[in-house]
Amino acid sequence: MLTALLASTALAACTSNEPAGNAGDQGKLSVTSDAKTCELSAKEAPSGNLVFNVTNKGSQVTEFYLLGEDGLRIVGEVENIAPGLSRDLVLKAAPGKYFTACKPGMVGKGIRSAFTVTDSGNDTELTGDDKALAQTAGSQYGSYVKDQTEQLLTKTQSFVSLYKAGKDDQARALYADARRHWERIEPVAESFGDLDPKMDLREADLEPGQTWTGWHRIEKDLWPPKTGYTALTPAQRATVADQLLTDTRTLSSRTRTTTHTPDKMANGSKELMDEVATGKVTGEEEIWSHTDLWDFQANVDGARVAFEDLRPILKKKDKALDTSIATKFTALQKLLDQHKKGDGFVLYNELTPAQVKELSSGVNALSEPLSKLTAAVTL
Known part of the structure; x- marks a missing residue:
């Protein structure tokens, strides 16, 4: 019962975030996901900043992906969209052939369709400083x-x-x-x-x-x-x-040959906290060893490093958001530190329900401002 409650609480925190900028109407697409369909408002969009607003009208938690032409490479993803909620996937896309996919229940290949990014004629790269x-x-x-x-x-x-x-x-x-x-x-x-x-x-x-x-x-x-x-x-x-x-x-x-752009880094930071919310904080990731807190800490480490690397851009664009995210990272780390033991942590099945709930609340508090990071550093 506790696992289900915490998963529901974590997913409920994954609400839609308003992009801090204007990608242009052509770069904004709506996606409707349910058990059998994954409907997009358009089958193509011009290169540059894209915002997919994904609404889950089904009864299962869903995910949305933009995949490369090979159907394997993940260009961007937004996970853990609870029934009745919406979330945004914000990214920069170059001209080319792609696939979109919704994954009701977050399993399988998903409901896929071809998607094209046309050449807008505009440079998708940032300029100057x-x-x-x-x-x-x-x-x-x-x-x-x-x-x-x-x-x-x-x-x-x-x-x-x-x-x-x-x-x-x-x-x-x-x-x-x-x-x-x-x-x-x-x-x-x-x-x-x-x-x-x-x-x-x-x-x-x-x-x-x-x-x-x-x-x-x-x-x-x-x-x-x-x-x-x-x-x-x-x-x-x-x-x-x-x-x-x-x-x-x-x-x-x-x-060794992967390119790391601000949108990928920011989306990755948020994805890591989604991983915590739906796996680590529920104790489902390491169900046999109960070493979930090691994973929890590692996800927080990775999310924080990406955020720290992006801070010079974020401080220039949105100082208030920068302060909010940094403060929430510090607060969550303090909660994790309470459960350290030697070079590691206590086993997850040794935590009390109240301690697990406290960690879940800390994750949710960070996830809310972190969901705005991609839009803030790219749009």
Whole structure:
């Protein structure tokens, strides 16, 4: 009951945010999502700033994506849109072919349709001081992503070796520490649509016939249920572990050529807090190990770094919003610090309902101003 209540509370906080600027009527599109349809007000828009106002008229929580021409690359996304609510996806789009997708229930490929961005003839790049600030922010964040992927790869190699060798206690000790590097850059990893399902899929999100691989498959084997579970054989362990390491190497390689723009960074910051609201704060992410607070902290770290890199732009455009977001980050960190234990945290199932609710309220308080960040730094 508590999990359902907290998820409902977190999702209710995901209300529509008004863009702090004017993208022009042609750059503003409405999207209506329900169980069977994903209707857009137009099938094309001119290049530049785009605002998709997504309204959920269905009975399930939904998501909306703008995908690249290959149908895999995620250009932008807005998640966790509760029934009856609206949220905006704000981004810059270059001319080209795309797909849009609504995901009722937040599972599967979603309801897709082709979408075209025509050439407006206008330069989609920032100019002058804004361009310089954006380039600096992107460069700084790119260095952060590179550092985190390198640490993720190094620790995953160690984790995989321990797990394959049957050194379960040592593997369990490294699990949360290694995963935090993934959690800090999860929006970047998710932008490669084929990797996230293989590396970070929870058992509850499996579709019929889908092969379960990645971190959480190993998590369950290291922290097995007391009844009804058959441990993986050494050969099965090796297969799952080797696949995780291969996918991590692919992620590391791909992130070296990723471009980080203000809209992607700001949207990613908000996505990380959405991850907290719908997974970590409910205890559903690490259901076997209960190491959710390590993930929680990592998501906050990643969101804060993106925000900090964008602050020079934000302070120039909206000082009040800058102050509000910074204040809410500080308040949320103070709440998290109360649950630290040694180099990590207490297990999530050791928290009281009141403590969980307090954390949920802190996430919601930050999510509200953070939802306005993308519009503030791009429009």
